[in-house]
Amino acid sequence: MTTSTPILETQGLNKWFGGLHVTNEVDFRLDPGEIHCLIGPNGAGKSTLFKLLLGEHTPSAGRILFEGKEITIEPSFARIRRGISVKFQVPGIFKELRVHHNLEIALQRRLKGDALDAEIERLLGFLNLREQADKLAGALSHGQKQWLEIGMAVSLRPKLLLLDEPTAGMTPDETHATGEVIQALNAEGVTVLAVEHDMAFVRQIAQRVTVLHFGAVFAQGTIDEIVADDRVAAIYLGQGYD
Amino acid sequence: MANSPHKMLFHKRLEGPQTLGKGKGFWSGFLLVLAAACVYPLFADGYDVGNNVYFFNWVFMALGLCLIWGYGGILSFGQVAFFGIAGYCYGILTINWGAAYGLSLVALGLAVVVAGLVAALLGYFLFYGRINGVFLGIVTLSFTLVCERFMAQTAGPQWTVGTARLNGFNGMGGMPPLTIPWFGNDIILFPDVQLYYLILALLVAVYLGLRVLLNSRFGNVLVALRDNPERAEMLGYDIRRYQLTAFVIASMLAGLSGALYTAWGQYITPSSMGMTAAALPIIWVAVGGRGDITTTLVGTLLVLAGFQALTVYGSQYALVLMGALLVITVLAAPQGLVMGVVNLTTRLWRRFTKEARS
Structure with a gap:
């Protein structure tokens, strides 16, 4: 682990919903430039942790820092402007708007005029959606919707990209292609934090893996270390361990 | 081919993805209606x-x-x-x-x-x-x-x-x-x-x-x-x-x-500022078609004229009919009646031009 400032850090992060302790003393750090996967059984608190990082939930206790600056109670849009971007599990696109219009809305904070038009064109080509540019986004296939949203998330030029099950519902080929896109983005310097169930995919992209269980950090390490960990296998099989 | 309608110039934004109506046909129609509205007082009584x-x-x-x-x-x-x-x-x-x-x-x-x-x-x-x-x-x-x-x-x-x-x-x-x-x-x-x-x-x-x-x-x-x-x-x-x-x-x-x-x-x-007054604008906009300002404009004028005709020519039930109109709109044309007519004519026109070409 490097000693540089982490791009994202949580300190003693807790979240209770009533009596339910969904995030339990999570101390987590993400180094700039890494691809990090967050795994864990259903109900482990992965989605809640994402929502805390994005500002959709407010932590009950603890701190969140982005590039060393505290963002614990900052509204979502302000975190995005700092350089965080997200791709949701259920494709978060503007269904009633046309595909190119979706991209225009994602890009218009950064670009305008001819530069905006050119970037929309480039992205349509990159996402393989040029044929569908004038379609309503809601009429796209599931895979295409996923791609469109990845395109929108990436078009913000984020420093940190959060991906919530980016390959959910994709074919193995699409999944593999998505992995390659993520690695290409990473090569350009984008840090990636992904929640993922597909262990083949995790193996393809992850440099480090964190396992959440009952809201707490259960294990952390490379994918090989995690797979070799009997305790991790036990929680995935739904068994207790002594 | 992607058609991104991004326009830098202010006046070019008069048309775009959020408003119905573009091109010479629409604006000629707009000017005609405007001209008619301008000369109308010369022919109508006070x-x-x-x-x-x-x-x-x-x-x-x-x-x-x-x-x-x-x-x-x-x-x-x-x-x-x-x-x-x-x-x-x-x-x-x-x-x-x-x-x-x-x-x-x-x-x-x-x-x-x-x-x-x-x-x-x-x-x-x-x-x-x-x-x-x-x-x-x-x-x-x-x-x-x-x-x-x-x-x-x-x-x-x-x-x-x-x-x-x-x-x-x-x-x-x-x-x-x-x-x-x-x-x-x-x-x-x-x-x-x-x-x-x-x-x-x-x-x-x-x-x-x-x-x-x-x-x-x-x-x-x-x-x-x-x-x-x-x-x-x-x-x-x-x-x-x-x-x-x-x-x-x-x-x-x-x-x-x-x-x-x-x-x-x-x-x-x-x-x-009462209950009835509060409900009426919702009806005008819903009936016209809230998704577009042109259909809202046309719908509002039509509903207002209809409402007045109903109240003037003796019907005690104008408000009840307004309510019925809203229900019909919601059930039959949730996008609005004027919007429904616009969509229907566009579809027929497309089919017509397609047949004419083939």
């Missing part, structure tokens, strides 16, 4: 012209509701509150000041500004408190009913502002009409023809202005947050600010309707 002024008065509020509801997805049930606030404001100011030196026009402007300020205050708590959906409708409706109740109990002589009696349910009357100062010979915009031209000019300006606004970056964000507010926020937009801005603009337009209505009829009552 009463009919005044009646049209009455219809036009309401359209500003309808366009505002279309902006926040149709485009922004925020159903405000209380736009008439701002109608009433601006109406009373115009009355209080002009009764105290008179109409000389263009003061009635100043009062008109101030009334609209006051409506905007009240909307900004209410909207701040609504949107920054992240209230949405049905609760927004409930709060805004409550707000207008509170305004109505408050004004209703101001019948006593102690309720005066300067020389203006608020007058409770008897209504406030006797305010001067709009007057344009003109070299010692003021033009009084009353009752019909001159006022007609002023309001027609305002209507064209507001309609075109809204088209430009809706096809701008602001309009893009507005339709985006209607569609998926979470995604819009996660693209870095402070959606509360956009919602508040749209709400204030819409409320100022409702205020413009109210002040013009008061100047036109020289009369305003608390029932202008």
Whole structure:
């Protein structure tokens, strides 16, 4: 682990919903430039942790820092402007708007005029959606919707990209292609934090893996270390361990 | 081929993804209708012209509701509150000041500004408190009913502002009409023809202005947050600010309707902010087609004319029929009846041209 400032850090992060302790003393750090996967059984608190990082939930206790600056109670849009971007599990696109219009809305904070038009064109080509540019986004296939949203998330030029099950519902080929896109983005310097169930995919992209269980950090390490960990296998099989 | 309609030039934004109608055909039709509206007073009698002024008065509020509801997805049930606030404001100011030196026009402007300020205050708590959906409708409706109740109990002589009696349910009357100062010979915009031209000019300006606004970056964000507010926020937009801005603009337009209505009829009552009054704009906009300002404009004028015909020609059931019209719209053409006709003709036209080609 490097000693540089982490791009994202949580300190003693807790979240209770009533009596339910969904995030339990999570101390987590993400180094700039890494691809990090967050795994864990259903109900482990992965989605809640994402929502805390994005500002959709407010932590009950603890701190969140982005590039060393505290963002614990900052509204979502302000975190995005700092350089965080997200791709949701259920494709978060503007269904009633046309595909190119979706991209225009994602890009218009950064670009305008001819530069905006050119970037929309480039992205349509990159996402393989040029044929569908004038379609309503809601009429796209599931895979295409996923791609469109990845395109929108990436078009913000984020420093940190959060991906919530980016390959959910994709074919193995699409999944593999998505992995390659993520690695290409990473090569350009984008840090990636992904929640993922597909262990083949995790193996393809992850440099480090964190396992959440009952809201707490259960294990952390490379994918090989995690797979070799009997305790991790036990929680995935739904068994207790002594 | 992707067709990105991004336009740098202001006037080019008159058409774009958020508004129906583009190209020579549409704008020729627009100019024809406008020309007809301009020459209309030359051929009609004063009463009919005044009646049209009455219809036009309401359209500003309808366009505002279309902006926040149709485009922004925020159903405000209380736009008439701002109608009433601006109406009373115009009355209080002009009764105290008179109409000389263009003061009635100043009062008109101030009334609209006051409506905007009240909307900004209410909207701040609504949107920054992240209230949405049905609760927004409930709060805004409550707000207008509170305004109505408050004004209703101001019948006593102690309720005066300067020389203006608020007058409770008897209504406030006797305010001067709009007057344009003109070299010692003021033009009084009353009752019909001159006022007609002023309001027609305002209507064209507001309609075109809204088209430009809706096809701008602001309009893009507005339709985006209607569609998926979470995604819009996660693209870095402070959606509360956009919602508040749209709400204030819409409320100022409702205020413009109210002040013009008061100047036109020289009369305003608390029932202008009541339950029935609050429901009617929803019907105009829903029936026309809230997804577009042109269908809203056409729909509002049609429904108003129909409603008046019903009330004038003896039917006691005009309001019931309005309710039925809303139900029919929601069931048969949820996008709006005018919008439904537009969609149908576009589809038929496409099929026709396709057949002609093949």
